[in-house]
Amino acid sequence: MKLSLALSGLFTASFLWRQGFSLTLEASTNEGKSSEPQADVEYHRHPVKDVDSTTLENNTTKGDISAVQKSRSLQTMLKNWVQLGDTVASDGSESSTTDVNTGIDTDTITHLHPSLLPLHSHFQSPFATRNLETVPCGGIVVTYPQETIAETFDAYADVTMPDALTAIILKTLFANNKTYGVQIMKVCASCDSVVAAGAGAAAGAQDLYDNPSFDHYCGENAYGHNLEHSGLVYLPLVGNDVRPGTMPGYVYSRPTKVGKLDQGPSVDLDTSLDYVFGLMATMAMGTISFAPDFMGHGVETTAEKGYLLRDTYLTSSLPLWLWVSNFVSESTDSRSALGDTAFYVGASEGGYATVALAEGFRTALGVEPVYTFASAGPYRMGTATLMDTIINTDAGVDFDRHAYIAILLGSVYSSSNPNAANYGQGQDLLNDENRELALSWLNNPDFSKEDINAEIFALHERINGVDTVYRIEDLWNPIIVNFLRDASAAGVEDPCNPDYEGYIVGENDKFCEALKQNDLIDVLEKANYDIELCHSPGDTLVTYSNMPDVSVNAFLTANIKAGGHEESIGFCFFDVFGDIVSEKFLSFVPEPKHKSDPDSGSNDARGGTSNSAHISSLSFTSTVFVIAVGLGSSFV
Numbered sequence: 001m002k003l004s005l006a007l008s009g010l011f012t013a014s015f016l017w018r019q020g021f022s023l024t025l026e027a028s029t030n031e032g033k034s035s036e037p038q039a040d041v042e043y044h045r046h047p048v049k050d051v052d053s054t055t056l057e058n059n060t061t062k063g064d065i066s067a068v069q070k071s072r073s074l075q076t077m078l079k080n081w082v083q084l085g086d087t088v089a090s091d092g093s094e095s096s097t098t099d100v101n102t103g104i105d106t107d108t109i110t111h112l113h114p115s116l117l118p119l120h121s122h123f124q125s126p127f128a129t130r131n132l133e134t135v136p137c138g139g140i141v142v143t144y145p146q147e148t149i150a151e152t153f154d155a156y157a158d159v160t161m162p163d164a165l166t167a168i169i170l171k172t173l174f175a176n177n178k179t180y181g182v183q184i185m186k187v188c189a190s191c192d193s194v195v196a197a198g199a200g201a202a203a204g205a206q207d208l209y210d211n212p213s214f215d216h217y218c219g220e221n222a223y224g225h226n227l228e229h230s231g232l233v234y235l236p237l238v239g240n241d242v243r244p245g246t247m248p249g250y251v252y253s254r255p256t257k258v259g260k261l262d263q264g265p266s267v268d269l270d271t272s273l274d275y276v277f278g279l280m281a282t283m284a285m286g287t288i289s290f291a292p293d294f295m296g297h298g299v300e301t302t303a304e305k306g307y308l309l310r311d312t313y314l315t316s317s318l319p320l321w322l323w324v325s326n327f328v329s330e331s332t333d334s335r336s337a338l339g340d341t342a343f344y345v346g347a348s349e350g351g352y353a354t355v356a357l358a359e360g361f362r363t364a365l366g367v368e369p370v371y372t373f374a375s376a377g378p379y380r381m382g383t384a385t386l387m388d389t390i391i392n393t394d395a396g397v398d399f400d401r402h403a404y405i406a407i408l409l410g411s412v413y414s415s416s417n418p419n420a421a422n423y424g425q426g427q428d429l430l431n432d433e434n435r436e437l438a439l440s441w442l443n444n445p446d447f448s449k450e451d452i453n454a455e456i457f458a459l460h461e462r463i464n465g466v467d468t469v470y471r472i473e474d475l476w477n478p479i480i481v482n483f484l485r486d487a488s489a490a491g492v493e494d495p496c497n498p499d500y501e502g503y504i505v506g507e508n509d510k511f512c513e514a515l516k517q518n519d520l521i522d523v524l525e526k527a528n529y530d531i532e533l534c535h536s537p538g539d540t541l542v543t544y545s546n547m548p549d550v551s552v553n554a555f556l557t558a559n560i561k562a563g564g565h566e567e568s569i570g571f572c573f574f575d576v577f578g579d580i581v582s583e584k585f586l587s588f589v590p591e592p593k594h595k596s597d598p599d600s601g602s603n604d605a606r607g608g609t610s611n612s613a614h615i616s617s618l619s620f621t622s623t624v625f626v627i628a629v630g631l632g633s634s635f636v
Contacts, residue, residue, distance in 0.1 A: 133267040137188035137230065137299060141270070146181030146237050149283055153178050156279070160271050170577070177284035177581045181237030184279070186266045188299055189319035191218035191225040194326070213363035217314040223304075223419045229316035230266045230298035232275070233324050234282040234289035242332055243286050246339040246592045248370060249321065250287035251361075252277040253346030253353035255569075256307070257297050258404055259448040264293030277345060277576070284580050285588075288324060288338050292317045294353065304416040305442075307408045308381060310518045311419055313353045314360040321365065329593075339590035340365075344372040345576055347534075347569045348542060351377025352520065355531070359523045368529065370588060373579065375534040375572035376542050376565055382496055382512075382519035384545040387488050390481060393472045397540045404452040406475050407438045413514055421513035429511070431477045434459065438475055483508050524548040527555050534559040534575065536568030 161167035236243040265274040278289035295306030306312025346354035351374035361367040414428035487495030496512030550556040
């Protein structure tokens with residue numbers, strides 16, 4: 001993707017802006033373009049010419065610091081950030097020393113430049129390892145005023161980036177786009193609370209159930225419809241007010257969460273990777289941004305986790321959108337509104353969720369996707385995902401660090417969620433012998449993902465002895481495993497095709513039906529809105545075979561990166577950051593809603609006063625559930 005950066009002073013050396021050169025920073029390599037899995041793939045993002053590292057180096061003089069090297073510094077940082085999963089101190093290590101009185105991570109603060117310490121203190125440590133679990137539902141996490149957002153963001157970058165150079169690059173990327181103040185809140189809502197009960201019911205919001213898609217995700221037969229789900233919402237500020245006018249949504253879907261240190265954006269640390277996307281998008285684009293926790297995470301821990309179960313991402317996110325839409329409209333007397341359009345971004349499990357949310361919001365609420373960017377997602381649940389998990393486990397690939405995924409997958413396809421087709425059918429993925437033991441590890445509030453891995457390895461040694469080859473049958477149903485393993489050995493791409501001889505009614509048919517329920521390939525290949533899929537042929541955790549055939553749909557773009565799972569996601573995120581400050585994204589204007597139209601004089605988004613409600617007077621109340629006009633009528 002093309003990042004034209006006008007740099008000055010110290011920043012000049014970071015990206016090498018010399019004599020009007022415009023650099024294209026792309027992680028794709030010439031070697032990657034010749035890989036066999038990429039035969040049907042476009043090798044660009046958007047209609048711009050790729051410039052590889054050779055081209056960049058030819059534009060560089062010996063006295064310059066390599067632009068390729070510096071861009072990859074940020075990409076490497078992001079890879080490490082993804083790999084660590086949560087907090088990264090300024091030295092690149094996981095920060096852990098927290099002052100019990102202030103919630104400030106002292107290891108992180110010691111790395112701050114002395115001139116930043118007063119600023120850090122002034123903003124009440126929003127950049128240290130503050131645990132957001134202490135913020136109640138409806139509570140304000142932090143407010144970054146518009147007049148100080150520039151220095152606030154720079155201080156945030158200095159604390160959260162693993163090195164000074166990376167912080168400089170990120171600050172430079174957003175140098176001219178620290179436009180809006182940001183207020184971050186924790187939101188909690190259920191389908192029932194915003195639609196079926198209280199003021200929502202009195203206002204006729206139950207008409208939403210007339211839409212079969214909405215009823216599927218939020219109706220009385222949807223698992224979790226009555227549970228309070230949580231997430232973060234980021235509101236753009238102009239002065240002390242919510243930005244006037246109609247604003248698009250920006251939905252960031254977090255990667256996999258498991259263990260005591262990974263609970264969800266609204267209850268993790270404010271230096272988590274999950275915290276930053278909404279902050280940057282709202283600050284630069286003026287979007288109303290969301291970071292949902294998803295089913296079984298966040299404040300609602302009694303729900304079964306919804307790992308790679310398509311419907312659960314909608315059931316736990318639609319209420320947040322409706323709640324915020326209602327709240328913004330009501331609290332500003334309709335001078336501000338959440339529009340009927342949204343940007344979607346996510347990676348790994350979040351990449352899967354991104355595709356599911358973009359399509360689900362479109363069909364359930366008429367929210368049209370402006371752009372959908374999904375990285376390294378397991379979209380082929382019906383074929384590649386489970387088969388590759390078995391093949392790679394047999395080969396020992398990625399297993400040492402990701403053994404816990406076998407339990408995550410096993411749990412959701414083992415009669416935990418009643419909406420799964422194999423629920424109670426005797427075709428569970430976890431085996432009977434160790435099902436309860438495995439689930440106890442997954443649900444142990446004191447276990448980290450490393451603890452879960454250790455228990456899996458210990459179980460294997462108890463069953464098979466020391467120094468023996470791990471086999472996934474220790475946890476999974478051997479009938480299901482052999483069904484998939486035999487199909488793979490026979491070269492069968494779709495073992496759940498009823499014509500395959502291994503497909504047996506009463507033995508694996510309901511299990512197959514559950515997989516097909518959650519496969520997203522048809523969604524991708526039939527989508528009529530722009531979707532960019534970022535992936536690497538070198539990804540051995542979520543293999544490239546999960547990609548659709550992009551040649552069958554002009555709305556699909558493949559963005560090919562190098563490296564393994566975490567590394568390629570880091571490269572993909574670099575593109576996401578650039579997208580946020582691209583002219584295409586910054587210039588997008590949604591259709592107006594309510595009073596927030598151009599004629600009302602309330603669309604002066606970047607400054608000035610407005611008649612919208614003063615931010616300090618905004619409060620979440622249980623009665624603001626009047627469904628806003630104009631949620632959209634294009635239901636499919």
